[in-house]
Amino acid sequence: WLRFFLTGVRDQSVEAKARVKALATLRENYRKELEKERSSQRLMQGIHFLFGNPIISIRQIEAGLNLSNYRSAQRLVSRLESLGIIREITGKSRNRLYQADQILHAIDAALGAQ
Numbered sequence: 001w002l003r004f005f006l007t008g009v010r011d012q013s014v015e016a017k018a019r020v021k022a023l024a025t026l027r028e029n030y031r032k033e034l035e036k037e038r039s040s041q042r043l044m045q046g047i048h049f050l051f052g053n054p055i056i057s058i059r060q061i062e063a064g065l066n067l068s069n070y071r072s073a074q075r076l077v078s079r080l081e082s083l084g085i086i087r088e089i090t091g092k093s094r095n096r097l098y099q100a101d102q103i104l105h106a107i108d109a110a111l112g113a114q
Contacts, residue, residue, distance in 0.1 A: 022106040023051060030085065039079070046076050047085065054100040054107075056086070 030047050034040045042065075049064045050056065056064075062073035077098060080086045086098040 019107055022109060023103070026102055026106045027051065033083075037083075042076060043079060043083075046080055050080075050086065050100040050103055054103045055089070056098050056100075057096065 027047070031044065034043050034047070037043055045065050046061060049061060053060060053064065056077075058070065058073045058077050061067070061077055062070055065073070065076075067073045067076070077086070081088065081098065085102070086100050088096050089099045090097050
């Protein structure tokens with residue numbers, strides 16, 4: 001029984017390491033891509049938020065980044081969307097949700113690689 005348990009712990013550790021590596025690589029790729037963008041610091045804050053919350057609303061970005069108003073959050077989300085970092089997933093004109101596909105894919109790919 002102990003061997004079975006330790007094998008499970010080892011497998012989980014390997015999976016966690018793969019997820020962390022995939023996400024770190026993606027974060028670094030985003031950083032390099034955004035170095036040339038205007039307002040890159042705010043964009044990187046938005047991306048950092050997405051790594052903890054890969055599906056977001058504009059209100060969540062506003063609160064999570066302590067932005068001064070909804071319009072600032074809306075502009076940031078719009079810019080992240082135009083860069084292909086997030087996409088709108090509800091198809092609605094109100095109460096929209098946005099998803100960071102590459103972040104979710106990096107997590108899934110790391111899990112599937114095991």
